[in-house]
Amino acid sequence: MNQWLSALWVEVLKLRRSRLFVISLVVSLLVPVMIGLVFSGTIGSQSAFEGEINVAGFLKELGIVVSMGGLIGFGFVYSWSFGREYSDRTVKDLLALPLSRYGVAAAKIVVSTLLCEVLSLFMFIAGCITAWLTGLDGWSLEVIVQGFSGYAQICLMVVVLSIPVAWMACIGRGFLYPLGIVLLTIVIAQFGGALGIVEYIPWAIPGLLSGASGEESAHLELVSRLLPFLTGTVGLIGTLVWWRYADQT
Amino acid sequence: MAAIIQTEGLTKHFGSHHAVDRLSIEVNPGEIYGFLGLNGAGKTTTIRMLLGMIRPNSGSAYLFGRRVDAGSHKLWAEVGYMVETPYSYPELTVRENLEIIRRLRGIPDRSAIDSIIDRLQLTAYRDRKAGTLSLGNGQRLGLAKAMLHHPQVLILDEPTNGLDPAGIVEVRELLRELAADQGVTIFISSHILGEVSRLTSRIGIVHQGKLLQETDVKDLHPLLRRSLRVETRDPASARSRLTQAGYVVQQNAEGTLRLQEERAVTNPDYISKLLVYADMPPTLIQVEEEDLEHYFLRVIGSEGGVRP
DSSP, X not given: OHHHHHHHHHHHHHHHTSHHHHHHHHHHHHHHHHHHHHHTTSSSOGGGSOSOOSHHHHHHHHHHHHHHHHHHHHHHHHHHHHHHHHHTTOGGGGTSSSSOHHHHHXXXXXXXXXXXXXXXXXXXXXXXXXXXXXXXXXXXXXXXXXXXXXXXXXXXXXXXXXXXXXXXXXXXXXXXXXXXXXXXXXXXXXXXXXXTOGGGOGGGHHHHHHTTTOGGGXXXXXXXXXXXXXXXXXXXXXXXXXXXXXXXX | OOOSEEEEEEEEEETTEEEEEEEEEEEOTTOEEEEEOOTTSSHHHHHHHHTTSSOOSEEEEEETTEEOOTTOGGXXXXXXXXXXXXXXXXXXXXXXXXXXXXXXXXXXXXXHHHHHHHHTTXXXXXXXXXXXXXXXXXXXXXXXXXXXXXXXXXXXXXXXXXXXXXXXXXXXXXXXXXXXXXXXXXXXXXXXXXXXXXXXXXXXXXXXXXXXXXXXXXXXXXXXXXXXEEEXXXXXXXXXXXXXXXXXXXXXXXXXXXXXXXXXXXXXXXXXXXXXXXXXXXXXXXXXXXXXXXXXXXXXXXXXXXXX
């Protein structure tokens, strides 16, 4: 257990010292601030947004942005965490330690997941502060709590959907392959819409749930809501099994 | 004496390419074993199999008598290793990179980092980011990571790569000391026989995945070929005279004559006399011993089909 905690400590150190950490924090701050400024009419045109122009509408918009942009952003976090060990050629230092390989890979997944969740929370808080500072209508604790419930659900789904990217980074031994896969999943999600099977495409579910395709499609069946978690579980098992059993040439 | 490192018929192929082919070796406690081969001979693949990073297609590797498997992680507590060129996290300092290894290896003694930094002469670079280190200092950091936990076994892939001559001697002395004073068993791969023979007690020569020869370094000397080098002012006539006397003489582009027969090598005085009487006195006559690199190339050339 102690050594597993050490593995967590090591992953946090690597993350803290990385550019990814600073860049992801800056992006998480800028995105809600920019949306908030446009939404409130401080800059740009409010006509770019559909629906109500108030805090509830703004938080919904934030969820829509995360449902799509999060796949790229969170995907990059997992891609970096695993892919960097290959591109920096440091992976071999992690393979023959008195600590199970499952433990090393699990520590990476835990820290990446926590970072994604923290970034989501950071975005939400930055969004709420922006909404308050720009004087958007309907700012109240009740609206914030209500908005957070839907937002958190979408964020959780997007983060879970990004876990298979870690597996792809291991298979591709770097960054490019997993990022290609991320783009492919977004294309598949769009294509699913055209074919009318969008509610069965895991990467499209957060978008549907956020109301990006209209309120009527936000009411999903249980099977659709479970698909992202099933995909994440497959990604988690794939990553752990690959880390443990694949030849590390 | 039970072998600390052992492989039995270790085989790995990637598609139709046989990277390692039925390799069987044994390394005894406190021994420094040199694993010698050209690039692509299968050295690194063997080391990766010894470390459980690659699963063999057949055969097995054993450390401390226990079969190596990716899941047998407790085994690695007593093993330090360096595979190919060592790399470290570039944005972290030397100290932080070692702190990572200290934590992952569960070493309670925090001072272990300062000790190994001093021992590998990295003190001046301890707070320098690893990404800014020279190749040689990067190599020292790799060695520091391998030795931080005072392992009983060290598996090192070309450990002196990138080091300057002083660094090579320093590392050689350090490894020799570890084996002699602390009984550490060391397995070193290299493609330079001269370097390996100065450090190891036994060498195994591998080529195209196969172990061609295994010998104690002390038995290496008699295996080296000797020849008699002769230089005269008129090499063509001298060659003709020696051939007339029944010797097989080779002549290179510079006119140097070389005789490899035992009777010539053991009787240079007779050759000298022969040439003096023919009025072609030698300007140089010398018994030369094949250097280790030529020997190495000859072994893999004759056994493996590669011409030196």
